[in-house]
Amino acid sequence: MGDIIYTSPVIRCLKNQLENVEIHYLTKPSFKFLLDNNPYLDQLHLLQPKLADTISALKKEQFDIVIDLHNSLRSLLVKTQLGVKSSTYKKERLKKWLAIKWKINLIKPDHLVDRYLKTVAFLGIKNDAKAIDYFLPADALSIEKILPHYYNKPYIAFVIGATHFTKRMPNNKVIELCEQLNLPVILLGGKDVEDNANAIHQATIDKTVNMVGKINLNDSVTIVKNAAHVIGFDTGLTHIAEAFNKKLVTIWGSTVPELLGVQPYQVDHHYEAGVELSCRPCSKFGLSACPKKHFNCMKTIELEKIVNFIIHE
Template sequence: MGDIIYTSPIIRCLKQQLPNAEIHYLTKSNFKFLLDYNPYITQLHLLKPKLRDTIKELKAERFDYVIDLHNSLRSTLVKIQLGIKSSTYKKERFKKWLALKARINLIKPDHLVDRYLKAVEFLGVINDGKPINYFLPENTPSLPEIIPDYYAKPYIAFIIGATHFTKRMPNEKVISLCKRIELPVILLGGEDVKTNAAVISEALPNKIINLVGQISLNESVTVVKNAAQVIGFDTGLTHISEAFNKKLTTIWGSTIPELLGVQPYQVMKHYEAGVTLSCRPCSKFGLSACPKGHFKCMKDINEDLIIDFIAHE
């Protein structure tokens, strides 16, 4: 999700700076919802079960250029088959391997958006310096429909979902943080963290509103959009929250934002919470368990610094 979300400034810059261009976007069907309502996209194409069928569909469009922001084997095959001028985002795979395995970090801390933009420089497209975009459908329920008892009160949205265990803060540490936050806290996340949410909300029944696994992603986005502040782990909804320029606290465990260039983008007030350790990062995308067994990257995060950031303007 995050990789696709960070393509939104490139789509916007292309369309606004080359207004007569048609912009078509190819992705997997399970990411369709992220792009359906983007007004800068002329047409959305979804990968078919057989790649040759996808390529046949694309050839019929008679494109002028291919901009490859994925740089995978599949996208390379698409470029070769279309046989037209192309430009590709450089992933710097070897440098990432060196950073993870040899602790030799040669990667510049450029944001993924800026890395993507290099692929469209040849068209004269430049960064407009604006945040990412996320477009909600018109039929998304309003905040009073989602949280009727709290919609008029300031609250903090805490996104506790993340695909991998090493990107999630332990329940007891989340509980400790929430105890110290003055505002009500709304928990957000998917089915995979429903058990975590139950433990956290049970510990603080008068402080926590638990919506984990109970509302859709776009309803969760609405809750985030209207929050006073947002706290989140390294996960898609946290990155989506950047579209609304909320005061944002991001919490990082086994992953580091600089490696993949996914630090908060164009957010006026943000704090990145993490711990400097010789074993961190241990992964680009997170793991199912701490390889060392101690999980210090999350357990040793300084709660005082997070609370200080949340409490002050």
């Protein structure tokens, strides 16, 4: 989800900087909601169960250029079959492997947006230095409907979800952090972290509101959009917060943002919480358990620095 969110400046720059351009976007059906309301897109195509059917439908569009921001076997097959001029995002797989396996970091800390934009530079496209885009649907619920008790009141949105265990801070650390914060905390995340959310809420019942697994993503985005501060792990909703220039704390465990270029983009006030360790990073996208069994990348994060940023920033 985060990778798709960071393609939004590319879409915007293409639409605004080229004359009479028609932009189509191909993605999985599960990510349709991220692009449905983007005004810079002319048409959205969804991958069909059979790739041949997808390619057949795309051929009818008679494209002039294919921009491949995924660089996968599937996108290679699409490009090959369409047989038109193409430009492909360079993933630097070997350099990432060296950084993780041998801690030899040869990757420039360029943001993923800038890496993507290099793919369209041959068209004369320049970075417009604006934030990422996220467009809520016209019928999205207002904050008054989702959290009536917090309408026009300051609160902190805490995104406690993340796909992999090593990207989530242990419950006891989250509880300790919530207890030290000076504003009510709204817990956000998917059904996969409902048990975590219930444990955290029970321990901080006077400080937190548990919305985890109870609302859809766009409702969660509305809560983030209206928050005074946002705290989150390395996950899609945390990155979406960047679209609204939120005062943002990102918490990093086994992954490091510079490796993939996913540090907050065009955000005025941001604190990156992480610990320098010889074993970090241990993966690109997170793991189901700490390979070293100690999980010090999350367990030793200094909560005081997060609290100070929230209170004083």
